[in-house]
Amino acid sequence: MDLTNPESSQVIYDVPIFFKVYKNGLIERYRKHDFAPPSNNSVTGVRSKDIVIVPENNVTVRLYLPKITQNDQKFPLLVYFHGGGFVIESAFSTYYDSYLHSVAAETNVIAVSIEYRLAPEHKIPACYDDSWAVMKWVSQGSEPWLKSYADFSRVFLSGK
Template structure:
């Protein structure tokens, strides 16, 4: 940690440090692995630039063997990392998504949005929205040229998914798309939310007694989002002063996954409960995983509970899917 280092101006433990000369040192989420063929899962992946003007890119995954007559669901995925670390090439995320694709038999587009503090919020949301627009360009015949989407995707089966900060992004995109022109052409069937990153100034449940982790999460948000509303900014607290009407989610199904030891668990459960009571016409599911902490599946992808969670997501993405005859 850099608390005693006079050259460090901000220490965002355990993610990064900002030095007085402006240098940013990321401590976590810096490793990268190339795209390609994963022999364990027989999944293919490749990197593509989707917004040349900003450099926003993505890593797209598909099963190695897909029958020509078969079209697969598309999962647009947003990685976690508190909006300030990790990329689509981070090895743990790459492994996790290979396993998800293999289990679910879907195409995944993992969006590499830009990170704070170089690009403070709401840049990550705008980059992610631009990625959805790019996906829609393949539906509308407006220049979408990615063959893996054109050849293998059923655009009647599009899902949003993400973990932590990525689940937060998925929520906001599903709200934004409903009344947009984009929503007239790209239908989102469902959202898979893994350990969603929601928060608030006034502590609830475990946050009241776990002051250390409460302060950590407070500091993470205040670092990435320059807002005078702090941890009650509607981007992080969707229920402050009625800021977000979750009944307006533009999808039919939502799966919220929380973990027993996660400091964010109670916010995830609150989101599920508010959604169920909101008058939203879709179907909400809650999966509460005992004995595990935040994004445990990223760190222990071969554990029994991680595999069980992946199977639950696979079932969610394929529910109601017509078989190929």
Template sequence: MVLEQENEVTTELLPFLRVHKDGTVERLYIPQFAPPSLAKTSDGVWSKDAIIPPEVSARLYLPSNPCKKLPILVYFHGGGFCIESAFSTLCHRYMSKIASQADALIVSVDYRLAPEHPLPAAYEDSWTALQWVATHSTSGYNAKAEPWLVRHGDFSRLYIGGDSAGANISHHLAMRAGKEELQGGVKIVGAFLSHPHFWGSEPLGSEPVTNRETSLLYRTWMLVYPGASEGIDDPCINPFAKNAPGLAGLACRRLIVCVASEDELRDRGIRYYDAVRESGWEGELSVFEVEGEGHGFHIWNPQTGNAKEMFKRLAAFLQDH
């Protein structure tokens, strides 16, 4: 009987994971992992893995035979802060396509996942990775430097971006960079927020009015950030909350918000775009909506026409300066 109580399930986020009473996390979704490759690939992109002290990992992507300095994208994967990886087949395929089409150097961050490492761990890991990238703007050729960044990175064209939870992280870092300087005085040129993971207690647009506290989005947030002071209206998940900092503080010059018409987070993304536009932020702002598609469609089904259009739009955003 004691064993049964210890193994009792206290939280389920199906079909992704279960948390047991004794704290054990049972992961039901295990992503397939792709190895990095320094050989020629179909996308013409090399990749390798790196350790960012003290405990963050990343995968770097470099178009083969670069002959000029390249824009740098620091990317944060999605997965509700609790699943997926920078090393998964899905993420690897996606980043290879973007690196190839945008002719960009990408650092894809593998932040720690909740619930084993609840938020703000992912935010702190992502900030650590961004600062690590920025240190290379002045590091020169030393033993601790990442040679791809030193040799091929154009630090006047530093971008951040992510999908879903990764878009949430990108927003969080752009706000933080408005208060804390990046190493070497590096500035974030632009950010893309794709299908951003925002939520709140008050429904917006077509969001469901009832049963919000039983929804997967609500339960996921309460699991990944149990210490959030305002719960589902904490500024980290709800940038429109009363105590959220003003969006005019976003520390980038360019911003694109991408949404999909069939995504339940679509209206939050549009509201975010409107809120930035109304905030007094003085940068270049755009929104890109894909009709007839759902959340993260371009990652799951990259061969479709809509996914290819999405890649083209993101690549163009990274190429502009």
């Protein structure tokens, strides 16, 4: 951003603790999140992987599969919506990744964590549309981990 240009540096919205929007369209978030890659946790046995659901909107999920102890084992399914008021955070931040690894390990659930588009770049209802697209994708049950290990009679929604 060119701060010497008064047009560029003019703030039109300031939402304290979340973001500023400048007249030129630039959005500056007060808090930046880090990125945790999907992993295989050797301590808990939980594996995770990322899957793109809607490529044109970059709607992605991170799946968490708890340790498998039996060949025909089925786990309850948890669909998780990360916090941040639809304007900050990510399903891929170390905070949520660590949290969902522990939830999957301690409660023996398959977790699906949704990475949806954030406001204000993407106006509401984008986050809801993205989440609904993931819910429809989950209900199809075609992803191999879901197909093999999810108990679709025990589906839970959660977030914080």
